[in-house]
Amino acid sequence: MSKIIFLILILSTILFFALKNKTPVKTIKIELGHKTFDLEIAQTISQKARGLSQRNNLCPNCGMIFVYQKEGTYPFWMKNTRIPLDIIWIDSVGKVVDIKTGQPQDLSLLTNSTPAQYIIETNPDVTGLFVNDIVKLPNEFN
Secondary structure (H helix, E strand, O other), X not given: OHHHXXXXXXXXXXXXXXXXXXXXXXXXXXXXXXXXXXXXXXXXXXXHHHOOOOOOOOOOOEEEEEEEEEEEOOOEOOOOOOOOEEEEEEOOOOEEXXXXXXXXXOOOXXXXXXXXXXXXXXXXXXXXXXXXXXXXXXXXXX
């Protein structure tokens, strides 16, 4: 009987620590172009590092937004990313400053040429956005 209790205690401890470090992914609706997108918010360092890698597909109006504390240069790569993605860099006032398309598994760095504070990843060519367009960012990001 004590072996069973010991085994349950060990499994419970492992499960506790495995779940403790998992931050739930929060989503937000943002209008990009003339469509509303459901964007996952990459909040933690591990969520930002993983991004949309390891996914086999992405719904047409889905994506991810990376929020940084200040404007800067934020390079991205497509390591372990199985699908092509548009990477859209946006400055602190919501102006699109750069857009590049990353190809699956490409290890070259895709870097913004103008400082940005927000980066959005979506399927290629679905937003209708161009450089200098304005994206209305939610108040919680300001």
